[in-house]
Amino acid sequence: MPTTETSETSAQPKVRFDDVVKRFGQNVVLDHLNFDVAQGDRVTLIGPSGSGKTTILRLLMTLETINEGVIWVDGKPLTHQDKGGKLVPASEKHLREMRTKIGMVFQQFNLFPNMNVLENITEAPVHVLGMSKDAAVTRARELLDMVGLAEKESEHPTRLSGGQQQRVAIARALAMDPDILLLDEVTSALDPELVADVLDVLRDIARTTDITMLIVTHEMHFARDVSNRVLMFDAGRIVEEGTPQQIFSDPQNERTQSFLKAVLAAD
Numbered sequence: 001m002p003t004t005e006t007s008e009t010s011a012q013p014k015v016r017f018d019d020v021v022k023r024f025g026q027n028v029v030l031d032h033l034n035f036d037v038a039q040g041d042r043v044t045l046i047g048p049s050g051s052g053k054t055t056i057l058r059l060l061m062t063l064e065t066i067n068e069g070v071i072w073v074d075g076k077p078l079t080h081q082d083k084g085g086k087l088v089p090a091s092e093k094h095l096r097e098m099r100t101k102i103g104m105v106f107q108q109f110n111l112f113p114n115m116n117v118l119e120n121i122t123e124a125p126v127h128v129l130g131m132s133k134d135a136a137v138t139r140a141r142e143l144l145d146m147v148g149l150a151e152k153e154s155e156h157p158t159r160l161s162g163g164q165q166q167r168v169a170i171a172r173a174l175a176m177d178p179d180i181l182l183l184d185e186v187t188s189a190l191d192p193e194l195v196a197d198v199l200d201v202l203r204d205i206a207r208t209t210d211i212t213m214l215i216v217t218h219e220m221h222f223a224r225d226v227s228n229r230v231l232m233f234d235a236g237r238i239v240e241e242g243t244p245q246q247i248f249s250d251p252q253n254e255r256t257q258s259f260l261k262a263v264l265a266a267d
């Protein structure tokens with residue numbers, strides 16, 4: 001019945017990790033991991049180095065494939081079983097469609113060095129989405145304005161500061177109009193004085209859009225400002241989850257307590 005279908009669709013998680021196992025050789029990086037992300041959630045992933053946070057984002061970008069379980073995006077799996085029962089990536093067509101829904105910003109910006117700022121932003125909308133050049137340029141200029149770099153459209157990335165390059169990378173991710181934005185330690189490679197501008201841009205995006213966000217960061221103030229949920233990872237499992245208030249002000253798990261103590265001491 002249509003009514004039931006509608007309510008089922010609205011309750012469907014944007015992202016679901018369903019008993020996911022990811023191994024690199026003998027190393028079990030994600031260990032039967034289960035969690036859901038609802039449409040519009042801003043989820044921060046915290047935890048010690050090597051606990052599997054970046055791997056989660058890379059799996060969603062289909063840069064890696066899981067060994068067991070299922071990852072669902074909008075109710076569709078990112079993998080299927082081949083005739084031998086082995087998990088293999090979903091069809092190229094399906095993955096292409098998925099990749100247009102998900103944008104990622106990396107620690108190291110990853111801009112195209114041979115293109116200027118405007119070309120960096122318009123490249124994928126024109127070549128992947130098939131947007132007209134004019135529409136892509138108009139949208140890119142709006143985004144450059146939003147990230148405070150309207151006057152830099154003709155520059156090459158190498159002539160920009162790290163913070164400016166990262167803001168271009170954010171504009172480039174948004175130019176694809178993603179439903180989901182993955183942020184992987186986007187300020188870790190920046191000089192401290194450049195961090196605030198980047199975080200301000202991201203706070204603006206969180207405030208003015210309903211993009212679902214998965215955020216890996218060591219910036220706990222930022223995580224507190226933008227996220228509605230925090231997941232604490234250790235050795236490929238979630239050891240605690242809650243609101244930023246619960247996790248940062250009143251952590252219950254001993255590992256969360258010692259992790260936060262170490263992060264705050266390093267600040």
Ligand SMILES: Nc1ncnc2c1ncn2[C@@H]1O[C@H](COP(=O)(O)OP(=O)(O)OP(=O)(O)O)[C@@H](O)[C@H]1O
Nearest residue numbers: 024027029047048049050051052053054055056216
């Ligand atoms: N391509 C790979 N090949 C082999 N091992 C990998 C690969 N990518 C990640 N790993 C291993 O998987 C584990 C989890 O790595 P991951 O980068 O997801 O952790 P993380 O929690 O994001 O850590 P950090 O905070 O240091 O970025 C680590 O032991 C890492 O060495």
